[in-house]
Amino acid sequence: MSVITAENLCKKFGSFTAVDHISFAIEKGEIFGFLGANGAGKTTAMRMLCGLSIPSSGTGRVAGFDIYKETEKIKKNIGYMSQRFSLYEDLTVTENIRLFAGIYGINKKEIAPRTKEMLSRLGFLNEKDTLVKSLPLGWKQKLSFSVAIFHEPKLVFLDEPTGGVDPAARRQFWELIYDASERGITVFVTTHYMDEAEYCNRVSIMVDGKISAMDSPKKLRNLYGCDSMNAVFQKLARTAVRAGD
Numbered sequence: 729m730s731v732i733t734a735e736n737l738c739k740k741f742g743s744f745t746a747v748d749h750i751s752f753a754i755e756k757g758e759i760f761g762f763l764g765a766n767g768a769g770k771t772t773a774m775r776m777l778c779g780l781s782i783p784s785s786g787t788g789r790v791a792g793f794d795i796y797k798e799t800e801k802i803k804k805n806i807g808y809m810s811q812r813f814s815l816y817e818d819l820t821v822t823e824n825i826r827l828f829a830g831i832y833g834i835n836k837k838e839i840a841p842r843t844k845e846m847l848s849r850l851g852f853l854n855e856k857d858t859l860v861k862s863l864p865l866g867w868k869q870k871l872s873f874s875v876a877i878f879h880e881p882k883l884v885f886l887d888e889p890t891g892g893v894d895p896a897a898r899r900q901f902w903e904l905i906y907d908a909s910e911r912g913i914t915v916f917v918t919t920h921y922m923d924e925a926e927y928c929n930r931v932s933i934m935v936d937g938k939i940s941a942m943d944s945p946k947k948l949r950n951l952y953g954c955d956s957m958n959a960v961f962q963k964l965a966r967t968a969v970r971a972g973d
């Protein structure tokens with residue numbers, strides 16, 4: 729069953745086509761990497777899928793809902809973690825969880841046990857009363873991801889979730905992604921880090937608003953005769969004419 733489908737999706741800003749006829753179907757539990765150089769159109773595409781921006785043309789369904797007509801339902805059924813994740817720095821770990829659980833409308837009785845379970849899974853039980861601002865960046869990212877899926881959405885959108893941390897911290901973060909995927913949560917992730925691209929079940933590479941390649945990392949490496957996703961990416965991104973901002 730596809731959790732996300734896009735069919736010839738386009739977004740124009742005036743005469744400029746930011747997203748140019750993109751199509752894909754993403755299955756339940758799949759980890760889909762959405763790659764592209766700066767300015768390729770990733771954020772614009774993701775905003776349409778999240779119900780935050782109305783497409784210029786094309787069709788799409790997310791979590792069973794239409795991206796034109798059912799944007800409010802989409803918002804309720806997805807998790808979203810942005811580059812500048814949305815945690816409140818001046819609240820403690822527990823206060824942040826409670827706040828987001830409230831926003832997502834989780835039953836009051838369920839919040840405390842679920843919070844405990846999540847903190848123990850993260851190994852954060854000793855930090856439950858720590859202010860978020862004093863946590864290391866890698867911990868904030870893990871907490872932010874866990875908060876984004878606290879309501880067990882069908883899918884989660886991650887926009888460059890591991891910016892600024894080293895490969896070891898990224899690997900740890902990815903253990904959480906694998907956990908979520910095993911529980912059936914579909915993961916749609918944008919990244920600039922090619923070690924992360926290798927962790928995805930499937931990736932697409934966007935160049936100048938179009939998807940120029942889409943397959944598993946292994947198949948793409950074979951197809952382009954490259955020994956890494958980084959080499960595949962460089963080969964395709966080199967063909968871009970659009971300047972990034």
Ligand SMILES: Nc1ncnc2c1ncn2[C@@H]1O[C@H](COP(=O)(O)OP(=O)(O)OP(=O)(O)O)[C@@H](O)[C@H]1O
Nearest residue numbers: 741746764765766767768769770771772773972973
């Ligand atoms: N509201 C807007 N009005 C006009 N042009 C826009 C608007 N939003 C995005 N663009 C343009 O669309 C193109 C794609 O931008 P987008 O942010 O989607 O790229 P991206 O792949 O997410 O890049 P990055 O990795 O830098 O976030 C860029 O050239 C950008 O300048």
